[in-house]
Amino acid sequence: GDKWTYSGPDGEHHWPNHYPYCGAAFQSPIDIKSELLRFDPTLRPIEIQNYNLSVNEQLTLGNNGHSVQISLPSKMHISSLAHRYTAAQLHFHWGSSSRLAGSEHMVNSKQCAAEMHVVHFNSDKYPNMSSAVDKSDGLAVLGVLIEIGEFNPAFEHFLKFINGIKYRDQKVQVPGFNIRALLPARLDEYYRYDGSLTTPPCYPSVLWTVFRNHVTISRKQFMTLATSIYSTHAQESVPVSLNGNYRKPQLADSRVVLVSFKE
Numbered sequence: 001g002d003k004w005t006y007s008g009p010d011g012e013h014h015w016p017n018h019y020p021y022c023g024a025a026f027q028s029p030i031d032i033k034s035e036l037l038r039f040d041p042t043l044r045p046i047e048i049q050n051y052n053l054s055v056n057e058q059l060t061l062g063n064n065g066h067s068v069q070i071s072l073p074s075k076m077h078i079s080s081l082a083h084r085y086t087a088a089q090l091h092f093h094w095g096s097s098s099r100l101a102g103s104e105h106m107v108n109s110k111q112c113a114a115e116m117h118v119v120h121f122n123s124d125k126y127p128n129m130s131s132a133v134d135k136s137d138g139l140a141v142l143g144v145l146i147e148i149g150e151f152n153p154a155f156e157h158f159l160k161f162i163n164g165i166k167y168r169d170q171k172v173q174v175p176g177f178n179i180r181a182l183l184p185a186r187l188d189e190y191y192r193y194d195g196s197l198t199t200p201p202c203y204p205s206v207l208w209t210v211f212r213n214h215v216t217i218s219r220k221q222f223m224t225l226a227t228s229i230y231s232t233h234a235q236e237s238v239p240v241s242l243n244g245n246y247r248k249p250q251l252a253d254s255r256v257v258l259v260s261f262k263e
């Protein structure tokens with residue numbers, strides 16, 4: 001079972017005890033430092049299909065005890081990579097009401113307030129997420145850095161339902177909305193490297209795309225995300241707030257981070 005947490009005796013330094021890959025190479029996230037970067041002119045703009053979902057489509061918004069996740073329909077996919085990568089779910093990592101920094105990836109050691117990940121699997125080669133999750137060409141995750149600033153109406157499509165998933169394993173259906181609106185304007189500027197799941201079992205199976213440009217949410221929206229969720233079930237006597245659900249940056253080793261932009 002997934003007993004792992006982000007702090008305490010089951011925190012990230014202990015993950016390798018039960019999940020050996022967490023202590024191996026090619027781990028994510030990383031601190032994306034200038035000295036690791038190499039411009040790659042072959043990196044094409046990310047092209048996504050069917051992200052603009054109709055309100056008549058129902059999405060499952062859930063609290064899985066580690067994050068807030070939205071399950072995504074399989075018509076959504078990335079079409080600009082070597083294989084078709086079909087969307088599975090998106091989820092978030094955030095700080096806390098007392099520590100506004102909670103992104104997983106950092107850029108030159110700057111940690112943002114939060115980070116969104118849209119998880120896709122290689123549907124050319126694998127039938128579903130479960131069979132793709134431990135394959136070296138199995139997954140592609142789009143990472144979006146989130147800063148506190150302007151109010152973001154796109155986030156309201158799920159934040160307004162968050163009180164329905166306060167406790168672990170609670171789920172609610174929410175109307176579909178344009179998932180593209182959660183991404184930054186420019187999909188042509190990004191960092192690209194080979195890495196892993198940032199949670200156990202930490203399989204080194206992820207082609208990471210972290211967009212250069214962040215999106216913003218308001219302080220109030222951030223506090224809603226950071227203070228509404230518990231990692232414990234409703235019936236548990238002692239509720240434990242879910243915040244600070246980000247893994248620390250891992251060793252880059254000899255990895256190069258490719259960039260699609262010059263300046």
Ligand SMILES: NS(=O)(=O)c1c(F)c(F)c(S(=O)(=O)CCO)c(N[C@H]2CCc3ccccc32)c1F
Nearest residue numbers: 066067069088091117119129133141197198199
């Ligand atoms: N940062 S990340 O992108 O590496 C990443 C997470 F950080 C994260 F929390 C989750 S999860 O499913 O919400 C909870 C634990 O897996 C997943 N979920 C993935 C991993 C396994 C799996 C299986 C089916 C659907 C989604 C996922 C994940 F890929």
Ligand SMILES: [Zn+2]
Nearest residue numbers: 091093117198
């Ligand atoms: Zn994630």
